[in-house]
Amino acid sequence: MLRRWQQAWRDWRRRRALEARAIPDALWLETLRGWPFLRHRPLEDLLKLREMTSLLLDRKEFSTAGGLVLDDAMAVAVAAQACVPVLHLPGELDWYDGFVGIVLHPSEVVVPRQWHDEDGVVHSGDEVLAGEAIEGGPLMLSWQDVRLGGREGHDDGTDADLAYNVVIHEFVHVIDMRDGAVDGMPALPTRAQRERWQAVMGEAFARHAAEVDADRPTWLDPYAAQGLEEFFPVAAEAFFVAPHGLALEFPEVYALMRDFFHQDPRLHAR
Template sequence: MERSGAESFVAGRGHRALSVLARVQAGWRRWREDRACRRHAIPDTLWQLTLARYPFLSWRPTEQLIRLRRLATLFLTQKEFSGAHGLVVTDEIAVAVAAQAVLPILNLEGGLHLYAGFVGIVVHGDAVLVPREVMDEDGVVHEYDEELAGEAMQGGPVMLSWRDVEAASEESAHAGWAYNVTIHEFAHVIDMASGGANGIPPLGSISARQHWAEVMEAAYTDFCARVDARCQTSIDPYAADSIAEFFAVSVETFYVQPLELLCAAPQVYRLLADYFKDDPSRHSAP
């Protein structure tokens, strides 16, 4: 239906009023965030220790590290840490988790909303053994213990093993592929922000979801074939477990060993680079 000039004028005024309101709200939010960052500032020494522990953070330009520190501070004011089995969650532990958790959302406008679905982060001293059951093709149930270094669930909390968080860089060097339990679990959180864990993060349109699914499924199928054929892979073979794990391991590799992902799965690298508005290969080690 054609709109009359009067209707357009009313609609225009309403639109301007909304944009003024949006600017006021954005200013108010910025003021509250600035105040939170001043009150809960991460001490310099602790921040430098955290950067030194995780080279893929310290490689970043100064401008990005300033934003990362601010985002990590805001993350810390919004989340509640608890230690399991007597573990005391120190500032060192909380800042190590926060600095890595916010890396994927560093360049996303209002990126913290992707983590709004949960509050709690439970830190264990070491990996946790969880009893599991699986039924084989003959209907026989097998019981086993699964060792978990981390776990993310819809609605939270996120569980992490401090030993694995702390030793991520050494574990990567030892394993020969990227290993970072913090980024891995928060990639699952981002995935689940659009509903279930299906390897598809929140996207703005149906066509974007279709494109994402096509690229990831093609790369996942190719990767599984390589794992089944026992070919050497440059990303963790655990990624073959499911499309959700393929997404989480890809994100982990994208940030920690970006050149490996760029070589192994360039389509996936470009998909993640577009989504996260980031190009970690520019900041990797020489």
Template sequence: MLKWLRGLRAAPVLPDAAWQAALARYPFLVQHDASDDERLRTMAAEFLRDKEFHGAHGFVITDEVALAIAAQAVLPVLHLPGGLDWYGDFVGIVVHPSEVVARRKTMDEAGVVHEYDEVVAGEAMERGPVMLSWQDVLAGSLTADVGYNVVVHEFAHKIDMRDGVADGCPTLPARFAGTSSAREARAAWTDVIEPAYQSFREQTIVAERFGGEAPWLDAYGAESISEFFAVACEAYFVNRLRFGEEFPALCALFDAFFRPEKA
């Protein structure tokens, strides 16, 4: 359905008991001021109006399931200009009861095709639906200390892919970080996230191969800079204090993008 048609329908009224239960289960949702809390609730209702949930393998989409996903999905766009327009390239959200085994195919530099299975807790498809494991969505209520959140991760990918490329750099606004052109803005972003990614990747490799100290963030972020962006977003939104201690420069960069009115 066209976006302007969806906008004609009123957003659902979220029952207070259900909303409070979601906030109690995911405490990181309430680390804001009162105006943020009201905005979160309003945008979650609009998200539920605009998106379609589908259960896979007999999984039943209850109000609890849909509300838990909606409340966490709107966190990354809570203060972004355009709000939910960042998620305008898709409608469907597919929820599996648990992790999914996905068949992958890649080609190496020599042109040899490799096929393998990968266990995934979620997946965001460019201009397509978002897939989530309910088991891992629920785990988000317990994993904020380690900066893990599958919902934020997959919707961060959607933000990254808005310009058609998953490269760890979302579409940046005009005059981002005091820059005067899109090229300067991208350079300012890259100058911060690239060294953070390389340092994280090196620490992950040392930990895995030589028994060094493991990084705080999920090691999956070392797979690529786009995965690092998504993993970093998880931690930024569910445990900003620890994220700021571990990645102060990156935290300031994210502040400038995700909370421009406070930058």
């Protein structure tokens, strides 16, 4: 009886959210035109993506800083892209339950940092951020960089340029954080899955980092060589927005992500 009541309450809440946050047809089509990778998927997935976008808008609180004026188009664009990684994950939007706030800045943000080197000496300096996900939130995004991940940012870009998407990057960080460790590996249910993930990603990261250290040109963003905790979200960007390139450069990583995300973007990508 209690389970039926809880399910009925969840169903009612879902219907209410879909009605309250319904996305007008014109706005949805504008979003798909602005970020073409969103529309390169089966109709069933597009319908589910639209529903999940409404549900995410209902769960999160959007705000702006730096004089940026928020409108519905901006919120829908961010929410739709954020839903892509969890579109077929068990639990769907529950992966993002650890935070509520999403803050959009006009452009990159400069923040002061302190860090310790190997000898324990404290250093300080500024870091330029296009986005940042921290445990408990809020999640920060540069609107300029969000737009760079869309049609406007790809007019004259190379195939490697197409792999840039700050929204997917930061929300994959959130997926990584769900088990309490920011280590470049999401919460996986079995030991075999965890061992496979560590082996595949470890080998791919080592190869990429060696190429970056040798100053050789790389297809994947050199930023991925910062550590496994960055290799995962950078590779995930490529998986969703430039899948053919990732499959060519890192076929084992592509297969790993295909199995984890339960998606195969190559089947529909242009």
